Amino acid sequence: xxxxxxxxxxxxxxxxxxxxxxxxxxxxxxxxxxxxxxxxxxxxxxxxxxxxxxxxxxxxxxxxxxxxxxxxxxxxxxxxxxxxxxxxxxxxxxxxxxxxxxxxxxxxxxxxxxxxxxxxxxxxxxxxxxxxxxxxxxxxxxxxxxxxxxxxxxxxxxxxxxxxxxxxxxxxxxxxxxxxxxxxxxxxxxxxxxxxxxxxxxxxxxxxxxxxxxxxxxxxxxxxxxxxxxxxxxxxxxxxxxx
Numbered sequence: 001x002x003x004x005x006x007x008x009x010x011x012x013x014x015x016x017x018x019x020x021x022x023x024x025x026x027x028x029x030x031x032x033x034x035x036x037x038x039x040x041x042x043x044x045x046x047x048x049x050x051x052x053x054x055x056x057x058x059x060x061x062x063x064x065x066x067x068x069x070x071x072x073x074x075x076x077x078x079x080x081x082x083x084x085x086x087x088x089x090x091x092x093x094x095x096x097x098x099x100x101x102x103x104x105x106x107x108x109x110x111x112x113x114x115x116x117x118x119x120x121x122x123x124x125x126x127x128x129x130x131x132x133x134x135x136x137x138x139x140x141x142x143x144x145x146x147x148x149x150x151x152x153x154x155x156x157x158x159x160x161x162x163x164x165x166x167x168x169x170x171x172x173x174x175x176x177x178x179x180x181x182x183x184x185x186x187x188x189x190x191x192x193x194x195x196x197x198x199x200x201x202x203x204x205x206x207x208x209x210x211x212x213x214x215x216x217x218x219x220x221x222x223x224x225x226x227x228x229x230x231x232x233x234x235x236x237x238x239x240x241x242x243x
Contacts (some may be wrong), residue, residue: 001019001023002022003044003045004019004045004047006046012045013052013054013058016045016051016055017055017058017059020035020055020056020059020065021064030075031077032077033074034071034072034073035056037073038052038056056073060073063207063232064076077234100139101138102136102137102140103134103135103136103137105133105134105160105163105164106133106134106145106199107133108131108132108160110128110130111129112126112129113127113128113129117225120214121149121151121222121225123151127153129152129225130150131147131149132148132160134147134163141234142199142201142231143231143234144200144228144229144231145200145228145229146226146227147227147228148168148224148225149225149226150172150223150224154172154176154178154223155172155175155176155178158172158175162175178217178223179218180216180217180218180224181216181217181218181220182216183213183214183215184214185211185213186211186213187210187212188212189207189209189232190207190229191207191208192204192205192208192229196208200229200231207232208230208232210227210228210230211228211230212227213225
């Protein structure tokens, strides 16, 4: 391990943060392996406990490390990447990469949409939507909470049982002849609440990624509103840029 340079204008905590990041990128410390203790880092670099704690906290906030009380600080395993150039469901995206997933239906119900949702889905007064809340697991570990809203008039006989470990898009396309064409999606950082933290098995106020999407059919009809909260320590977004 390199040592921090006390004559450098770069703050010591930031130097240490970069040193540990390089160890992880070079696989000198691998996923789920423990990093040196704060005491060991203090003694090795000749710096204060506060400086070391600041560096570690920064790496935890970035999702590179995680802490377990009484055990130490560990390297987070590689995050699954989600590419934005394709309109794929979570199930389709994971299956394409050979990753086994399990879907748990948290709730499935009919309800009246909010005014915004009614506007987005171009619904008349009184028309209902299916609200479908699902927990998405990868290798028996929770990755995301997804809440989808579909106009009931488009798939009147849809049931929660149909969606157990199935792609919503696949069911809507094959059973109800709904052809997805394009979507408008936003991504923003959020802090999980107590309910979300329980489902995702993370601490309350942990940073997560929220995906909001409005999806259209080939006839340019809005057919789905989705809001999803993804664990930022397990998931990242990849965007291909061309010029």
